[in-house]
Amino acid sequence: MRKINPAYKKYVKLPNVKLPNVKQKAIKLSDKTIEKKELATIFFSELGEFFLFLFNTFKETFSREFEFKEFLRQCFQIGNRTLPLISVTGVVIGLVLTIQSRPVLAEFGAVSMLPGMVAVSIIREMGPVVTALICAGRIGSGMGAELGSMKVTEQIDAMEVSSTNPMRFLVVTRVLAATLMIPILVLYADALGILGSWAGANIKGDVPFVLFISQAFAAIGFDDLLPAVAKTIFFGAAIGLVGCYKGYTAGRGTESVGKAATSAVVLSSLFVILIDLIAVQITDML
Template sequence: MHKKRHTSDQKTLNQNSFLILAKEKGTAFFLGIANVIEYLALILRNFISKKFEFQEFLKQCYQIGNKSVGLISITGIIIGLVLTIQSRPALVDFGAVAMLPGMVAVSIFREMGPVITALICAGKIGSSMGAELGSMRVTEQIDAMEVSNTNPINFLIIPRVLAATIMIPLLTLYADAIGIFGSWLGINIKDDFSLQLFLNQAFSVVGFSDIFPAVIKTFFFGAVIGLVGCYKGYHAGRGTESVGVAANSAVVTASLLLIVVDLIAVQITDLL
């Protein structure tokens, strides 16, 4: 009898512990959503009503573009080479090697170029924003700006978000061009294609409907990277370890959201 009562008490205790944990997690989740909404509203209100820091915006555009060009160049060439080398044997079996430039170009413009570029920028730019703003939060530089009547949202966050929103599409177009060039190099490993012939065959297949939706979604990719990176850094904790946590969390969250945004964009494009 005593054993049954003990088992029943233990089960009740486990259920209460589970309910308490679920309540804490649920409360934290909804508080997080409220913080994000407040953060977005604050950015929008400051963007509309406050003076725009154009010099800081240009500085961030240079930082994002200049520091990413080398990595994007290497990645773009590798994407083109890999797609071409992997696809060629299957097309050879069907005697359709002439379709290879067009197939690779469509793949790069529609999906590979935008998504791979965005993921790389999420790792490089998002982590940089999270670490930089997190360091400023830990060293109380953001608090000092608020005390000195300098708006940190207007000076730190809005230029970074806008710079990421503008530069990610430009980096994507650059990656697409480099990827096409890498594909031409890859196809010349086994065949003999002039660059003009390769481009003619590639762009005879690529249309406006392939390029325009892909470019539009890269603006959303850039906004996601900028917003997430700045949010994680701006709301970092006070300890020194929070800088690493903010940078890591910015990369993981931004990468996940990029995949979600891409899924939504693909569904919308498919309906049009």
């Protein structure tokens, strides 16, 4: 290090640096960097595990030994679990939309447009998204908790020992059942939503059922129904995949069952919203 001549020391201003504070800041910065690195490592490793799980599920879907009886049982379970809740939700959606929209349309003298407006709103957006979110909470949590409890009690390991493929028996059947049943449940909720709209229109008026239904279906086109049904297929696949993944990869402790069910609901609901956003953008471009 070069020494400063004592005669010129008064002209040279050395920076007032406190080494202990600099050292503490450097330690904090390094700790934060390590923490961010660990979080990024966990995120990308889990993302890789999910894509590997998706690949194995896709591969086992087209295997020769398909568990058809288990698939039918899962379809019945999914429909039986959610049918009462979907019924109430569908009627309430149509009823609320009609009650809220009727005064606004009455101000412009466009009450006759109420059936078509409500039908398009339900079929395009409200019916698929609300039904998928309810199924994410009901079906996704059920799959996560069921497979998570099987993981904790080592039933999945016992299936592997007994030469039974757990991916084919547990995961593929549930994913395909959710992919098939959720579009059916959405169409059922749409029909009940239109009936609820007719009931709401008759609260302060007298609209014949045949006239209301004819006006509602006159406003619905093939370009409204096809994108709505197509995105519900992706809703069902996403809900089934996330619920099965969270349950299948759960930890060994009993707390992991609750964590698997909770994370399955949150992640599948997020996927439903993101898929809906992408579907709306694609439909708008077309």
